[in-house]
Amino acid sequence: MLSRIDTKTTYLGSMRPQDLLVPTAAGLCCPIAGFHIDPVRGVDRALITHGHSDHARPGHRAVLATRETLDFMRLRYGEDFAGATQEVRYGETVRLGRVSVTFRPAGHVLGSAQIAVAANGLRIVASGDYKDVADPTCAPFEPVPCDVFITEATFGLPVFRHGRPQDEIAKLLQSVRLFPERAHLLGAYSLGKAQRVLAMIRAAGYDRPIYLHGAMETLTRYYVARGIDLGDLRPVRGAPKAELAGAIALCPPSALKDVWTRRFPDPVTAFASGWMRVRARARQRGVELPLVISDHADWDGLTATVAATGAGEVWVTHGAEEALVHWSVANGRAARPLGLVGYGEEDDAQGEAGGAEA
Ligand SMILES: [Zn+2]
Numbered sequence: 001m002l003s004r005i006d007t008k009t010t011y012l013g014s015m016r017p018q019d020l021l022v023p024t025a026a027g028l029c030c031p032i033a034g035f036h037i038d039p040v041r042g043v044d045r046a047l048i049t050h051g052h053s054d055h056a057r058p059g060h061r062a063v064l065a066t067r068e069t070l071d072f073m074r075l076r077y078g079e080d081f082a083g084a085t086q087e088v089r090y091g092e093t094v095r096l097g098r099v100s101v102t103f104r105p106a107g108h109v110l111g112s113a114q115i116a117v118a119a120n121g122l123r124i125v126a127s128g129d130y131k132d133v134a135d136p137t138c139a140p141f142e143p144v145p146c147d148v149f150i151t152e153a154t155f156g157l158p159v160f161r162h163g164r165p166q167d168e169i170a171k172l173l174q175s176v177r178l179f180p181e182r183a184h185l186l187g188a189y190s191l192g193k194a195q196r197v198l199a200m201i202r203a204a205g206y207d208r209p210i211y212l213h214g215a216m217e218t219l220t221r222y223y224v225a226r227g228i229d230l231g232d233l234r235p236v237r238g239a240p241k242a243e244l245a246g247a248i249a250l251c252p253p254s255a256l257k258d259v260w261t262r263r264f265p266d267p268v269t270a271f272a273s274g275w276m277r278v279r280a281r282a283r284q285r286g287v288e289l290p291l292v293i294s295d296h297a298d299w300d301g302l303t304a305t306v307a308a309t310g311a312g313e314v315w316v317t318h319g320a321e322e323a324l325v326h327w328s329v330a331n332g333r334a335a336r337p338l339g340l341v342g343y344g345e346e347d348d349a350q351g352e353a354g355g356a357e358a
């Protein structure tokens with residue numbers, strides 16, 4: 001929604017995209033309104049797309065984000081994570097000087113947003129991380145019409161096709177049925193993936209208690225407090241070994257190789273990540289049961305989304321930038337890699353990370 005000021009303006013079309021948003025060392029910057037999107041170092045005003053720690057960092061003077069993203073930052077970094085905070089709802093437009101910004105659902109994790117930045121009739125959408133498939137734990141992704149679409153490219157290669165996540169959950173439950181004497185230890189990132197997997201296991205009809213590693217309790221409790229039913233959840237801490245036979249337990253990926261696993265009877269190790277499409281990654285991590293479940297769009301999702309925005313220009317960031325740039329150009333769009341650094345350090349953007357909370 002653009003304000004009356006924009007529709008009356010005589011500058012329509014005079015602004016170049018790079019005047020509205022420009023990549024800098026601190027992150028994507030809007031120089032005319034003095035804000036950064038997901039800055040990687042402390043800035044005066046930060047607009048944050050979602051709560052993963054590579055996008056949501058502490059130490060900014062002011063933060064504008066959805067309620068959930070602000071809450072995640074509070075839970076991670078404490079009450080004083082920013083000088084000031086402002087909550088924004090999906091679809092609400094906020095004026096920052098000559099620029100208007102609107103947050104739209106990104107379908108990535110609870111509270112995740114794409115940020116539409118508009119001025120003088122030009123609209124750029126910064127997607128943050130996103131996925132275009134159903135997730136029972138967050139609002140669905142909405143394609144936002146724009147002139148320039150800034151897309152992530154975590155899985156930006158045609159080889160990445162995630163398949164149906166329900167089929168992966170079915171594999172897990174099949175294994176639980178086959179090995180009733182073994183525990184199933186499922187590695188999943190603590191914010192978003194863990195709760196999505198829990199909700200999917202419940203949707204598949206599994207109603208026994210599910211056990212949680214201590215590092216997942218706070219964030220999972222938050223999801224439940226926001227009305228997302230995840231069934232009977234219990235801490236691994238204090239549970240007798242015999243009780244864990246035949247049970248499912250969720251833990252951060254890094255805990256899969258930890259001495260922590262010794263408390264489980266003959267555990268089957270599983271890992272839910274888009275990277276599990278790559279067999280070598282699963283082997284390298286010693287994962288017995290790889291589950292291809294990602295909170296990032298796959299190749300088909302990325303290209304379909306770029307097309308759905310109608311953007312004539314595409315900026316590609318964090319991930320396999322070149323292939324998506326090439327695809328965009330081959331499909332009649334201007335495109336360039338942004339070369340932003342500092343992202344992909346948590347969630348499944350990097351298959352090997354995620355140990356920070358373990
Ligand atoms: Zn993320």
